[in-house]
Amino acid sequence: MNRCFLSRLLCFAVMFSAGVTDAAQPNILLIVSEDNGPELGCYGDVYARTPNLDKLADEGIRFNRAFVAQAGCSQSRASFLTGLYPHQHGQIGLATWGFRMYREDTPNLPRSLKAAGYRTGIIGKLHINPESAFPFDFHEIPTANFSRKDLSNYANYAGTFFQAADEPFFLSVNYPDAHDPWIRQVDGLPKSPQTGSEVKAMAYMGIDPPEMRAMVADYYNCISRLDSLIGDLLSTLEQSGKAENTIVIYIGDHGADMLRGKRTSYEGGVRVPMIMRWPNQINPHVEEALVSTVDLMPTVLEAAKASPVAGLPGRSLQPLMSGEPVTWRNHLFTEYHTHAAAPNYHPQRAVRNDQYKLIENLLPDTLNPDYANTIRKLEADATSRGEKGFSGGLHNAIANATAEVVAAYALMETPPRYELYDLQNDPYEFHNLATSPEYAATLVDLQDQLTHWREQTKDPLLDPKSLQRLTAEVTAVTNKSEGKSTQWGYVDYFFGKESNPTAVESSKKKKGKKKQ
Structure with a gap:
């Protein structure tokens, strides 16, 4: 009896020293699409052909009322990777026009997860300044790739990353669709492109001139191609054997680049698709609570058992995962500054x-x-x-x-x-x-x-x-050339030399003030 007890104790000690706690940490796969709102079949869009995303929604939570912090590419991406609003992190306009965060040491997902023992990777564009603020271990296809070259490489590179090591991983995969140019077909995708006679403009535009129909159809063709590529990515995850311990999160970075969409504060600009699958942890359902992409950082940090970041304005989505009624926020906030100056x-x-x-x-x-x-x-x-x-x-x-x-x-x-x-x-x-x-x-x-x-x-x-x-x-x-060469002064005069006074406060105390 004592020998059995000692054997179990020794086994426990070996498991603990080997990091059994780390083994319980879920992998995180964050999938981001460009310039599309909830024009997906699972959101009730009758023109969308999105079987893979519809299946993902059936297996997890479809957040019916999800919003970005600002309807712009760099601004939105900086927000879901830092958990802050643009006026808090400083990326108030496009990185390609020289806009930047106030501080390089602003806490963010890759940095926090690396500290918690995660491998971190990104496929596709980051689009935030300075890029050095985001210490990814792995970065492939760093451009926007709006020409849609070698689209199969997104899943191929992801497969390499999935299999590279046994540590838990965080991988962000960023696709170029459905950003303009709205290309009808690339590499045979979609197999049967839609035409202008098969679609109508989004209702939030309030107009539907026939001359726009071909353009709208190709927007839907981009979404169909996106869906196929995400299907390939999810198949690659399954083949890696790591899907059961992986949280899959899919979001759009903001709404479509149409009238009353992108670059506005209207629903067509700030409302996005958000789907989350976590096997054995999420009760599949449609969630009506008001949620924001600034909620992703606290959600992921909690799931990963990483140290929380003080002062974040969002909140973890874990209370919503069961589908049971919970006390939640009554108000949700968004903002806009500029895009390309x-x-x-x-x-x-x-x-x-x-x-x-x-x-x-x-x-x-x-x-x-x-x-x-x-x-x-x-x-x-x-x-x-x-x-x-x-x-x-x-x-x-x-x-x-x-x-x-x-x-x-x-x-x-x-x-x-x-x-x-x-x-x-x-x-x-x-x-x-x-x-x-x-x-x-x-x-x-x-x-x-x-x-x-x-x-x-x-x-x-x-x-x-x-x-x-x-x-x-x-x-x-x-x-753009002026923007790239501009030393934007707002990074100093918004808050003086103190810069961001919210979530980076503890970081400043530890590292000292860093001159911009």
């Missing part, structure tokens, strides 16, 4: 609850330059697809729309201070209620919530001087 600069802050949404335009009654920029871009794309003479076509389509849609586009072009929408009765945000007396109490409540959040997260644009200075700085930069 002057052509897109129009800062906003937004808050929503279960029914209503408030957008605050920080430069009210001024022209939003992205309005005309997006129309020009879409008309040029339609013309390139053979729609001759479509210049001015979107303006005509808007002018001939319903009065409600015409008013919504006029408001988008020159927005007032506040926009208030009833998302239950007006899900596409066509009817601004901000000046309606019967909604005055709702307006005040959401204004208070938004102000409290901005104060709590130390939003630098609460200071009129910072807003004025940022406006002058950003609107002076009109092209």
